[in-house]
Each structure stands twice: as C-alpha cells, then as structure tokens.
Amino acid sequence: MNTIQRNMSLTGEPPKTINTQQKIATVIGMTGLFILLLATFNVDFPAKTLWLSIALGAINTGIIWFSIAAYRSKHAGIKNDGVYFKSISGRGYLAWVLGLALTGFYIVLYFYPQYLGLTREGDNTGLIALFDPLSYLLSGNPASQWFVYGTLYTIAILAFGVKFMLKYRHNRYERLRTLSVMFFQASFAFLIPEFMARLNSDSFSLPYYDLKNIWPLNYYNFEQYRVDSFISAGDIGLALLLFGIASIFIITPILTYKYGKRWYCSWVCGCGGLAETAGDPFRHLSDKRMIAWKIERWVVHSVLVFVIVMTTAVVHSYLGEDASKYWLTKDVFLLSVGVFLTLLFLGIWFFKRKELEKDARYGAIGYLTIILILIGMHFTAGKTLFLFDAETLRSSYGFLIGAIFSGVIGTGFYPIFGNRVWCRFGCPMAAVLGLQQRLFSRFRITTNGGQCISCGNCSTYCEMGIDVKAYAQKGENIVRASCVGCGICSAVCPRGVLKLENGPLEGRIQGNEILLGNDVDLMKYVNKN
Amino acid sequence: MEHIVIIGNGIAGVTAARHIRKLSDKKITLISAETDYFFSRTALMYVYMGHMRWEDIKPYEDYFWEKNRLELRRGYVKSIVPKETTLLFDDGSHMTYDQLIIASGSTTNTFGWEGLELEGVQGLVTKEDLEALEKNAPNKKVCPHAVIVGGGLIGVELAEMLRTRDIEVTMLVREKAFWTSVLPHVEGALLSQHIQSHGVKIIHETNLDRILGDSNGRVRGVVVKESQEEITCNLVGITTGVKPNISFLEGSGIETDKGILVNRKLETNVPNIYAIGDCAQQRDPIGNRAAVEAVWYTGRMMGEVVAQTICGKETAYNPGHWFNSAKFFDIEFQTYGWVQPSSKRKDYETQFHWKHQDHTKFITLAYDKNEGTFLGINTFGIRMKHEVFDRWLTEDRSIDYVMDHLKEANFDPEFYAHYEHEIRSAFKNKTVTA
Structure with a gap:
C-alpha cells in the first residue's frame, strides 16, 4: 500500500498529453526559435528580412495557435487542471531545462553579447545581424543585443498575452489588464523609443527613453550622460527630464492613491507585463510562507535604499560646486535629499506609525540614521560620500540589481521560483509603490x-x-x-x-x-x- | 489547568480551539484519526485535480499550532467513559479531560446497497477517500468509466475531478434535475444542462439497485433499479449525502439520534460534553434549518459559540440568516435567506426566476406574495454581497426594494457586465415565471 502517498498529487496521472493541433503549433514555434539559434551560431541567412520574418512569424503563430488549441474548445472558466502534475509548471524536468536555458540566455545577453554577434567595429554578425533589417526599418540604426532582446520580449508579451486572454476569457478585468500591458509594451517600451531615435541628428540627440519606465526601476534615468543629453536637446529634452522627475514624485503617488500600485505593476510595467503573460504558468510557485514574507520586506526595501544612495551619489558626482553658475550645487542637492528623506520619515512616523510592524520601524529608523550619518560625515570629515566612489556604486548596482537580480534570477528562474521574484524581492519601484499602497491608497x-x-x-x-x-x-x-x-x-x-x-x-x-x-x-x- | 479536549480537527473543532485560546489560557488538545494537521475538507477536490498540493489546502502553516499552544494528538478515539472523564484510544492509551467537545464530523451516507464492500466503491469525505480515489481512478486507462450515485454537492465535485482525467462519468440522479432536494426545479435543470455540457452523462429519475463485483472483489458495474440496466464501470462514487460520524459513542451514555443530540447551548445530555459541527443534531431544529447541518459555515459558527460557553460566557447557538455557497464546474452559487425547493415551499412563497441567455448566469428571488417581503436569493454565476443581503433580511425589506437596489449587492470583479437592470425590468414585466 505504499503507492498511496506516492500518487498524492505529486506524481498524479491525469491526461498530460497535448492534442494534435498543439503538437503542430509546437513544431512551428520551435522552428522559429531554431532559425534564431542557427543565426546565433553564425549560419548565414542570405535574405535576412525574409528569414527574420519567418522566424518571428513562426514563433508568434506557434504560441497563439497552441493557445487556441488549448483553450478554445473548452468552457470559459478557471483552467488550472493538472498545473502541479505538468513537468513545465510543476518544477519538473522541463521546468529545469527551461530555467537553465533562460538564465543562460540572460548571462550571454548581459555579459557576452559578442556571442550574439555584437561587433564593436564594423557590421553585426550572427543573431544580432539577423535583426538588423527590422532595426533599420524602425530607428534607422543597426540592431544591438538590446534591440534583439526588446523584440523578443515584446513578442513574448504579445503572443503569451493572447494566450492569457484566451485562458481568462470569462474575466473582463483580466482581459482589459492584459490588453493594457500589451499596448504599453508594444508602444511605449518598443516602438516609440525606436521612432524617437529617428529624430536624432548630429545637433540633436535624445537618450533612449521608455516613458513608462520610471526611476527607480529605471535606475539610470538621472545619470550624467542622459541628463546632459536631455538638457542639450532643448525644450523637448527638458520636458522629458521634468516628466521623469514628475513621474515618481507627482504622477505615481496620485495614481497609486486612487487605484493602488496595480495601475503600474499589472497594467503598465514591462517586467509585470512579462510576468503576467509569459510568466503566468508559474504564478503558483511563489513561496507563501511567513518567513518568505519577512525576507521579502528586508530585501526589497534594502534595494530601495541602495538605489536612493546610488542615485544620490551619481547625481552628486556631476553637479557643480559654484552656486553662481547654477543654483543646484552638490551641497544644495545633498541637503535637499537629507531634508526630503527626513520629512518623509517624520510624516510616516507621525501619521502612520501604528500601522508599521516592529521590523518596519527598526528598518526605517536604521536606514535613515545611516544615510544621515554618512551625509554628515561627508560634510564634516570630508569622507567620500557614502564611503564608495559614485561610479563604484553605480556599476555595482547595475551588475547586482540591474542584471543579476532583475534578469538572470528574476526572469531566468521563472519556472523554479515563480514569475514575480524580481517584482517581489528586488524591484525598488515596487517598494516605493508598495509603501504608497500600504499607507496612502x-x-x-x-x-x-x-x-x-x-x-x-x-x-x-x-x-x-x-x-x-x-x-x-x-x-x-x-x-x-x-x-x-x-x-x-x-x-x-x-x-x-x-x-x-x-x-x-x-x-x-x-x-x-x-x-x-x-x-x-x-x-x-x-x-x- | 483545565484541560479542554476536542475530538476532531475539522473546521468546527479548530474554530472552537482557536476561540478558546483567544479567551483563555486553558490547556487545549485536538485529536484526529485522519490527519496530523487541519486541512480544508472542501478543497480535497483540488488536490486530485492538480490545482493544489496537499500542503496548500492547510489553512494554517504548521508552526501555528505550537505558537498558539494547541496540542495535536493523532489517534482514533475508540470510546468515551464520561464517569471517569476519560477517552480510550484504539492503541490502548487514554486521555482525561475536564471538558470535552465532540466535533467528529461526517462519514459517507449509504443505503445499504449490495456490493458496498467491493474495491472501487467509495465516497469523498475524508483524506482516506482522496487517497483511495488516487488508487481507484489514477487515470482513464485504469478507470475508463465511473458511476456516481447521487446528485448533490459531493457528486458534482467528484464528477468534475474525474473529468479532469478524462474518465467517463455517469451520474444516477434520483430527481428530475440536479439537486432539486434543495433547489427550485428550474435551477436544477439548468445545472443538469451545464454538467452534461462537461461530458458527464446524467440519468435522471434513477436509483441504484446493486453494485456488481468481479472474482477479485473489485467493482465491475452497477444495476439501475428502474430499468434493471447494467452499467459497466471501474469506480462507484457514493455521494448520497453524509451522516454524523458517531459510531464510537455507542455505550458511552451520550444520547444520539441521527447525530449527537444537543440543546441550543450545544450541550449533550452528559455534563461537560458538547457536540458541534456535522456530528451534532439540534433537539429542536432552528427555524428552517435542518437538525443536522453538515455545512462548513455552520461548523465554524458552532465552534465560535461553544468556545464562549466553555470560557464562562454561556451562549446559545443562535445562527443569523442562512447562507451557503458551492461551485458546479464553472458556475458559482451563493444563497442568502431561503429559496425553497418545491417539496418544502409554503403557499405564500413566490419565486421569480431570471436567466441569462448563455445559461451560465441565473438567479431566483423568493418573496412572500401576500406581504411582498423578500425571503431569499439563489444566485448562479453572479457574485453577490453577503453583508448586503444579511442586512436586507434583517430589515425585512420588500422584494421591490431588493429589486431596486440589487446593484448595491453586486460583488463581481470590476468591469464585469451588469444585469441588474435586465433583471429588474424582467421582474416588472413578469415575463419569466416559474
């Protein structure tokens, strides 16, 4: 009778097979991926436009046809049958293979783009070269590894978005929300920045700007090269810079007050968009234990503190000293940051202290004290601001949080830890919105x-x-x-x-x-x- | 320190334990023969369907019990000796109590059919039943065909479970439509239709005659009483209701009938012994309620009440307005107040039915035709607010008032289509009647 426990949902035996149409769809989709893989290994495709269209078309067709075959013939309603029995969604073999493939892809993307065909001097090769025609069409420039990534990312949100909408076709909230993330990804994240690049000339240049990507998620928004570029681009540039500041300090609090952080995290954001569409089959894998919640609170708020410190240091590093040239000097800026954080803390402490758990109080007091002491030490003892060089902070953040956490772990580990690891444990934007949602929404x-x-x-x-x-x-x-x-x-x-x-x-x-x-x-x- | 012992770690027993802990420092022990930890019985189906794992249907994390000083004892109570305030376990050990709460729940109700003992014949009430189902019906190869006897809540759950593994299901339903011992016929008929659309074969107005076995003692089919037709199958699901699980009380001196007889304070005839939840039977039924109420919510409510009494504030079980809920494949059901099936309907009760053209959303409102007072609502496929209907029932609102304010009660997700206007005008025109 030892068979009983063995079968209890862990190795249950429901129909796991897929139907014929799903098999055909899988072949089509995989063919598309295979073409991309061949390109990565430098198989030369003579007519790039044609082969790229075939590859991307096949991937799209494969995903959408598969979804139609999976859901169309079934009743509208919840479709979670066998979720824990399937290898892909039950942390089985397929899940591990997919997880490894995704993490591998992210490592190559972030650290070894040359393997994708990125060439510093001269024409691209390999996979990136295959995407050149599309990039020329949109922005007039050759493709980069980020263009390839952006295209695939957008396709994932659009095609799996269709899947999600079929899966939840009885639920109007889910359908509208998914249309929204699909729209914001396709337009704001993908097409508009490419078109904006077309406006650039020798005398006018805007940085690549996804308008919905708000600091601190967009941790590099206020770096020197971008700010310089905004300012030198005249009124349009200045407007964009001001929009970037208003996004986090004015627009975000108002919308979060009215609708909660969902207006951003599950209706607009690209990370959320991918999690909700391609990541949907893995949503149940998130850790529900109390201990996970405790870890989450410390980690995500620490990332928030890190990004504030890093940004402060970076902005501080390029501001001037002479108040007669420009009013915003290093000292004025630093003092404003200190005053702003203190006021914010006092406001929350005064009005909302009762709603804070003990660890939140300790955390808030502790982090504020440390930041203020470090700023004080900088003024009195002339120490390097926040002890580390601004560039060191910037590059460490970019590596640890920007690349490893959000990409390699956040998305690569979808099939193991669930689809919102980054949003839950790592995203500083989610932390800001979370504070607003918990306290003022x-x-x-x-x-x-x-x-x-x-x-x-x-x-x-x-x-x-x-x-x-x-x-x-x-x-x-x-x-x-x-x-x-x-x-x-x-x-x-x-x-x-x-x-x-x-x-x-x-x-x-x-x-x-x-x-x-x-x-x-x-x-x-x-x-x- | 006073020792409170609770037999049964289901929703009734656990609610009692939690509330006693809130109110006091008494020593509390929960005994279960079934599982180490409390689980949601209503969620058993989702484990077989692969929606959740066993650990996901436990309402509390395992640290909860120690943190709240609730002692858990795994064991089967064989008998109770009230004179010595002692429980005897089947392993020979014993335990003494100062106050005892019996919350031993239900078991599958059968009608003594021939062949019940065969392998592959089972109910769906306990964890053991779930394990048996994994063994009896792991897939359609081992179990190509199942017969379910009884058209009620457990029956439809079992049918949904089996269909997720592509197993052919035939349901024998005694009435003309689904669950019409509780629902108006119109609704039962719509549910039958929906269940059939999921590939379940329902044979209405039939009863089970006997179950047939093969030479290995496994089920091989059933015989239908009316037609004497034989249906071949590998699994027989007995879902003709549940009955109190009280056989271990024989000879204890605790008075029983169908269930353990209790007064309004949930006291049995023996001092310091209480009974709550599915196993309890009210000596005098309360209002329209059945004497034995085998419902998750009533178990919870009795647990809340008995905790008060045990902690020194004598309290009577005085439930508020009736409510319940269920889900039939894709159709959610909620009810507030009383909408009676034809067998129990009083002369003064009139029912207004509305159904959406897609047949997955329909409601019935019952009202007093003389006074115009609203009596209750059954709502299928449209979520409604418990709090609002509870208030309207307390305030004795008229059916017209309810119709005019129906929108206030809507609990569907944002952006869902609303049907209040359509329902109201249908009511005004009386285009649809029973």
Missing part, C-alpha cells in the same frame, strides 16, 4: 462576509506569495504592500469571496474577525475582545 481586496471556505486557491495562485486566505478566512480586507492587483485571487476563488476595489480610506484595514453568519450579538462580543 484607496485600493484593497475586500472579502465577502462569511463565505470563505479556506480552500487555499487564492494563496496558491498569488504570484506575489501573499497568503490571501489568511485574511479572507478571518473576514479581513487584504491590504498588502506587495499586492500588484492582478486579480487572479478573485478569479480562482470558487465561492466569490474576493473583490479588488478602490474605496474610502476609513475602514480599509480592519483588524477584527468579522465573519458574517453567526449571532449578531455574539460577533460584537467576540470582536470586542
């Missing part, structure tokens, strides 16, 4: 009276690793900094318990157990205790 997920049956679907399918049912089974609203508002908890709930809503701040967070159904007087009594 109308957004919450409400629970429906006493209807929760603690089944665990909501927690399981939460990509951010929130133990949603822990709140729902107590009748509490869910107000968590990390919630990106993807709406899947509400979709998978079999009893109609969860709803994403924007509402008044009053009563948004209740600490009481309010489960309807029982004697009204008794519940009042229970909640008094």
Whole structure:
C-alpha cells in the first residue's frame, strides 16, 4: 500500500498529453526559435528580412495557435487542471531545462553579447545581424543585443498575452489588464523609443527613453550622460527630464492613491507585463510562507535604499560646486535629499506609525540614521560620500540589481521560483509603490462576509506569495504592500469571496474577525475582545 | 489547568480551539484519526485535480499550532467513559479531560446497497477517500468509466475531478434535475444542462439497485433499479449525502439520534460534553434549518459559540440568516435567506426566476406574495454581497426594494457586465415565471 502517498498529487496521472493541433503549433514555434539559434551560431541567412520574418512569424503563430488549441474548445472558466502534475509548471524536468536555458540566455545577453554577434567595429554578425533589417526599418540604426532582446520580449508579451486572454476569457478585468500591458509594451517600451531615435541628428540627440519606465526601476534615468543629453536637446529634452522627475514624485503617488500600485505593476510595467503573460504558468510557485514574507520586506526595501544612495551619489558626482553658475550645487542637492528623506520619515512616523510592524520601524529608523550619518560625515570629515566612489556604486548596482537580480534570477528562474521574484524581492519601484499602497491608497481586496471556505486557491495562485486566505478566512480586507492587483485571487476563488476595489480610506484595514453568519450579538462580543 | 479536549480537527473543532485560546489560557488538545494537521475538507477536490498540493489546502502553516499552544494528538478515539472523564484510544492509551467537545464530523451516507464492500466503491469525505480515489481512478486507462450515485454537492465535485482525467462519468440522479432536494426545479435543470455540457452523462429519475463485483472483489458495474440496466464501470462514487460520524459513542451514555443530540447551548445530555459541527443534531431544529447541518459555515459558527460557553460566557447557538455557497464546474452559487425547493415551499412563497441567455448566469428571488417581503436569493454565476443581503433580511425589506437596489449587492470583479437592470425590468414585466 505504499503507492498511496506516492500518487498524492505529486506524481498524479491525469491526461498530460497535448492534442494534435498543439503538437503542430509546437513544431512551428520551435522552428522559429531554431532559425534564431542557427543565426546565433553564425549560419548565414542570405535574405535576412525574409528569414527574420519567418522566424518571428513562426514563433508568434506557434504560441497563439497552441493557445487556441488549448483553450478554445473548452468552457470559459478557471483552467488550472493538472498545473502541479505538468513537468513545465510543476518544477519538473522541463521546468529545469527551461530555467537553465533562460538564465543562460540572460548571462550571454548581459555579459557576452559578442556571442550574439555584437561587433564593436564594423557590421553585426550572427543573431544580432539577423535583426538588423527590422532595426533599420524602425530607428534607422543597426540592431544591438538590446534591440534583439526588446523584440523578443515584446513578442513574448504579445503572443503569451493572447494566450492569457484566451485562458481568462470569462474575466473582463483580466482581459482589459492584459490588453493594457500589451499596448504599453508594444508602444511605449518598443516602438516609440525606436521612432524617437529617428529624430536624432548630429545637433540633436535624445537618450533612449521608455516613458513608462520610471526611476527607480529605471535606475539610470538621472545619470550624467542622459541628463546632459536631455538638457542639450532643448525644450523637448527638458520636458522629458521634468516628466521623469514628475513621474515618481507627482504622477505615481496620485495614481497609486486612487487605484493602488496595480495601475503600474499589472497594467503598465514591462517586467509585470512579462510576468503576467509569459510568466503566468508559474504564478503558483511563489513561496507563501511567513518567513518568505519577512525576507521579502528586508530585501526589497534594502534595494530601495541602495538605489536612493546610488542615485544620490551619481547625481552628486556631476553637479557643480559654484552656486553662481547654477543654483543646484552638490551641497544644495545633498541637503535637499537629507531634508526630503527626513520629512518623509517624520510624516510616516507621525501619521502612520501604528500601522508599521516592529521590523518596519527598526528598518526605517536604521536606514535613515545611516544615510544621515554618512551625509554628515561627508560634510564634516570630508569622507567620500557614502564611503564608495559614485561610479563604484553605480556599476555595482547595475551588475547586482540591474542584471543579476532583475534578469538572470528574476526572469531566468521563472519556472523554479515563480514569475514575480524580481517584482517581489528586488524591484525598488515596487517598494516605493508598495509603501504608497500600504499607507496612502484607496485600493484593497475586500472579502465577502462569511463565505470563505479556506480552500487555499487564492494563496496558491498569488504570484506575489501573499497568503490571501489568511485574511479572507478571518473576514479581513487584504491590504498588502506587495499586492500588484492582478486579480487572479478573485478569479480562482470558487465561492466569490474576493473583490479588488478602490474605496474610502476609513475602514480599509480592519483588524477584527468579522465573519458574517453567526449571532449578531455574539460577533460584537467576540470582536470586542 | 483545565484541560479542554476536542475530538476532531475539522473546521468546527479548530474554530472552537482557536476561540478558546483567544479567551483563555486553558490547556487545549485536538485529536484526529485522519490527519496530523487541519486541512480544508472542501478543497480535497483540488488536490486530485492538480490545482493544489496537499500542503496548500492547510489553512494554517504548521508552526501555528505550537505558537498558539494547541496540542495535536493523532489517534482514533475508540470510546468515551464520561464517569471517569476519560477517552480510550484504539492503541490502548487514554486521555482525561475536564471538558470535552465532540466535533467528529461526517462519514459517507449509504443505503445499504449490495456490493458496498467491493474495491472501487467509495465516497469523498475524508483524506482516506482522496487517497483511495488516487488508487481507484489514477487515470482513464485504469478507470475508463465511473458511476456516481447521487446528485448533490459531493457528486458534482467528484464528477468534475474525474473529468479532469478524462474518465467517463455517469451520474444516477434520483430527481428530475440536479439537486432539486434543495433547489427550485428550474435551477436544477439548468445545472443538469451545464454538467452534461462537461461530458458527464446524467440519468435522471434513477436509483441504484446493486453494485456488481468481479472474482477479485473489485467493482465491475452497477444495476439501475428502474430499468434493471447494467452499467459497466471501474469506480462507484457514493455521494448520497453524509451522516454524523458517531459510531464510537455507542455505550458511552451520550444520547444520539441521527447525530449527537444537543440543546441550543450545544450541550449533550452528559455534563461537560458538547457536540458541534456535522456530528451534532439540534433537539429542536432552528427555524428552517435542518437538525443536522453538515455545512462548513455552520461548523465554524458552532465552534465560535461553544468556545464562549466553555470560557464562562454561556451562549446559545443562535445562527443569523442562512447562507451557503458551492461551485458546479464553472458556475458559482451563493444563497442568502431561503429559496425553497418545491417539496418544502409554503403557499405564500413566490419565486421569480431570471436567466441569462448563455445559461451560465441565473438567479431566483423568493418573496412572500401576500406581504411582498423578500425571503431569499439563489444566485448562479453572479457574485453577490453577503453583508448586503444579511442586512436586507434583517430589515425585512420588500422584494421591490431588493429589486431596486440589487446593484448595491453586486460583488463581481470590476468591469464585469451588469444585469441588474435586465433583471429588474424582467421582474416588472413578469415575463419569466416559474
């Protein structure tokens, strides 16, 4: 009788096979990928435009046809059958192979682009050369490894976006949200920057700018070469620079107040876009344990502190000393940063202290103190600001956070750790929005009276690793900094318990157990205790 | 220190334990023969379907119990000796208590059919049942065809589970449509239609006669009572309801009928012994409620109540307005107040039915035709707010008021299409009636 435990959902034996159409679609899609692989190994394709079109067309067709074959003939509704039995979504062999392939791709992309065919002098070769025709068409320039990546990334969001919309075709919130990320990726992230590059000439040059990519996610936005370039590009450049500053300090707080961080993380953002589309089959793999939540809070807020320190140091490094030339000098800037952080801290402390957990208080006080001491040491003892050279901080951040965390681990490990590892543990933008969402937002997920049956679907399918049912089974609203508002908890709930809503701040967070159904007087009594 | 012992670690027992802990420092022990840790019984199906792993259907992480000083004891209580305030386990050990809460839940209800003992005949109530199902119906090769006896909530869950592994399913349903012992016929018929659209064969108005076995003691088919037709199958799912799990109480002096008889304070006839959840039977049924309520929510509510009494605040079980929920394949169901099936409907109850043309969204509102008072709602495919209906029922709102304010009760996700207007005008025109 030792067969029983073995079978319990770990090696269950549901129909794992795919249908004939799915097999054909897989062949088509893989053919497209194979062409790209051949190009990577320097197989020379004479008619690049044709072969690139064939390859990308085949990948698109493969994914979309596969999805249609998978979902079209089935009823509209939740499609999680066998998720834990399938090799690809159950951390099986296919998942590991895919994870290795993706991490390998990211390592080559970030650190060894020459293997993709990037050539410093002269024409591109290999895979990058294959993408030249498309790049010339859009921006008039030869392709780079980032152009190749951007194209594939966009295709992933668009094609898997179609898959996601078919999968959740009964759910209008999911469909609209997915259309939104597909639109922002295709236009703001991909096409518009390429077209903007066409405006550049010898006398006018804008940096590559994805307008929806906001600092601190776009950690290099205020680096010297970009700021110089913005300023030298006249009014348009200045407007873009001001837009970049307004994005984080004005636009973001307002939208997050009104709708929660979902307006960005699951409706606009490119990282979120990939996670929600191509990453959707892996959403259940996020760690739901309490310990993971604790680690998440320390790690993501530490990254936020890192990016603030790094940016401050970088901006400080290129500002002037002479106030008569330009009002914003090194000292003025540094003092403003110190004052801003202190005021922000005092504001939160004064109005919201009660809502902060003990570790959040320690963390906030600790980090602020360290930053202020370091700034003070710089002024009094003349130490290097933040002890390290600005360039060292910049390059370490770029390597550790920008490349390793967001790319190699964040996306490469989708099939192992889930699709939102970067967003949850690493993204400083998510940390900023999370603070706003937790403390100053109308957004919450409400629970429906006493209807929760603690089944665990909501927690399981939460990509951010929130133990949603822990709140729902107590009748509490869910107000968590990390919630990106993807709406899947509400979709998978079999009893109609969860709803994403924007509402008044009053009563948004209740600490009481309010489960309807029982004697009204008794519940009042229970909640008094 | 006073020792509170709870037999059963389901929703009723665990809720009682949690609330006693909130209110006191008493020593609390939860006993279970079934599992080490509390799990959500209503989520058993999702493990077989591959939506979740076993650990995902545990409502609390394993550290919870020690942190809250709730002692867990795995064991089967063989008998209770109230005189000595002692429990005897089947391994020979024993445990004493100061106060005892019996929350031993349900087992599969059968009607004594011939062949029940065969391998491949099972219910779907316990973890053991789930394990048996993995063995009996791992895939369509081992189990090409299953017969489910009984058209109720567990039956449809079992059908959905088996269909995810492409196993052919035939359901024997006693009534003319699905679950019409609880639902109005119109709704039952729409549900039958939906279930059939998922590839389940439903044979209405049939009963099981007997189960046939092969020479190895495995099931090979069933015989239908009405037609005496034989249906070949490899699995027989018995889902004709549940009954209180109380056989271990024989000879204990604790009074039982279908379940353990309790008064409104959930006390049995023996001092310091209480019964809650599926296994309890009210001596006098409360309102329209059944004497034995085998529902997740009522188990939880009784747990809340008994904790108060045990901690010194004598409290009667006084449930609020009836509510429940379920899901039939893709169609979610919620109910608030009472919408009676034809067998239980009183003369004054009138029902208004509305259905969307796609047949996956439909609702019934029941009201008093003399007074115009709203009595209850069944809603399928449209989520509605518990709190709002609870309030309207308390306020004795009229059906017209409910119709005019239906939008306030909507709980569907953002951007979903709304049907309140359509429902209201249909009601005003009375174009659709039962």
